[in-house]
Amino acid sequence: MTTFDLNLLRLFEVVMRTGSATLAADELGLTQPAVSSSIRKLREHFADPLFVFGSAGMVLTPKARRISSPILSALSHVKRATATHDFAPSATTKTFRISVSDFGQMLLLPDLVKSVSQEAPGLILETVDAPPREAARMMELGDIDIAVGPLGPFGDGFHRQEVFADRYVCLVRRVHPTIQGQISAREYLEAKHVIYKSRGEGDPGFEKELEALAYSHGLTQNVAMRLAYTLGLARLIARSDYITTVPSRLAALYENYPGLAVIPLEFFVSRYVLTLQWHGRVHRDPAHVWLRAKVLQALVPDRPPLSV
Numbered sequence: 001m002t003t004f005d006l007n008l009l010r011l012f013e014v015v016m017r018t019g020s021a022t023l024a025a026d027e028l029g030l031t032q033p034a035v036s037s038s039i040r041k042l043r044e045h046f047a048d049p050l051f052v053f054g055s056a057g058m059v060l061t062p063k064a065r066r067i068s069s070p071i072l073s074a075l076s077h078v079k080r081a082t083a084t085h086d087f088a089p090s091a092t093t094k095t096f097r098i099s100v101s102d103f104g105q106m107l108l109l110p111d112l113v114k115s116v117s118q119e120a121p122g123l124i125l126e127t128v129d130a131p132p133r134e135a136a137r138m139m140e141l142g143d144i145d146i147a148v149g150p151l152g153p154f155g156d157g158f159h160r161q162e163v164f165a166d167r168y169v170c171l172v173r174r175v176h177p178t179i180q181g182q183i184s185a186r187e188y189l190e191a192k193h194v195i196y197k198s199r200g201e202g203d204p205g206f207e208k209e210l211e212a213l214a215y216s217h218g219l220t221q222n223v224a225m226r227l228a229y230t231l232g233l234a235r236l237i238a239r240s241d242y243i244t245t246v247p248s249r250l251a252a253l254y255e256n257y258p259g260l261a262v263i264p265l266e267f268f269v270s271r272y273v274l275t276l277q278w279h280g281r282v283h284r285d286p287a288h289v290w291l292r293a294k295v296l297q298a299l300v301p302d303r304p305p306l307s308v
Helices: 003-018 020-030 033-046 062-082 102-119 132-141 185-190 204-216 233-238 248-252 284-300
Strands: 050-056 057-060 095-100 124-128 144-151 158-173 193-196 223-227 243-247 260-264 271-279
Touching: 003 020, 020 033, 033 050, 033 062, 095 102, 095 132, 102 144, 102 158, 102 248, 132 144, 132 248, 132 271, 144 193, 158 233, 158 248, 158 284, 185 204, 185 223, 185 271, 193 233, 193 248, 223 271, 233 243, 233 260, 243 248, 248 260
Parallel strands: 095 124, 095 144, 193 223, 193 243
Antiparallel strands: 050 057, 144 271, 158 243, 158 260, 158 271
16 A cells, blocks of 8 residues: 555544544645545445445445444554654563673673663563674574674674774783782793684784784694683682683673783783674664663763763
8 A cells, every 4th residue: 555545544544533624624734625526535445435424424335334443443553553662661571682791791681680670671682692604694583683702794784883892811820839919921921821703703803913912923722622611710720820811801701700900001002892783673773772871881881861
């Protein structure tokens, strides 16, 4: 149905309800000649007078009565489909699914849950561990809502916002036999490393810089262990002579862990860039706009609001 046809059906509904072409013109903001012309088009389309004059105004013909029900139903469906649906956090029972690594979960959820539980007590949060390609596919299908992590662009159809760029630091045992307070590039390369890398995530810029650093010293990084999760990482480092490289925000979560020390890595320029990504189909959805604002507020409390 064209927009013009839809306007004709709206006119049919108003004339049927008011019984007056004059009142219909006032309600729809049309001139009397425009209403008369539209009624004529309706009559031609349905091959029926539709409205005839009676003692109480315009009344429906038998055919008009037969078609009135489906017309009103169609207009109701159109009205619901085109209405602006506001999102009320206090009343929602939605489930939001977030693709995030365990590091991102540790960093995001405490402050996010505190904020969300106050504003939307009926809302459910669910985290999903999905590699980037799978996360993009799931967002296209509506199976997850947003992705948070050190992720490159997902491509056309997606929106991407850089949340913060974090410097890398080194976690070491406080009583490490050779590393105390600071670390040189050679000491760093020669130490036994625990590598933390969640599924599909990584920092190509840091890895390239590390490779160049090792090459300049005629060394390779001494990898002793690779981990997919941060669970147990602090305890492992605090009880061994291994070291690990993490973003400073992750290190800050362990600042009170007994036996652990944080050492800056001054020789690295690369930064850990955390991003927030979502699909274009929910870009202006009020619920998603609210969720993204809450996520940004949890990760960077002083950040300006997210634009849409």
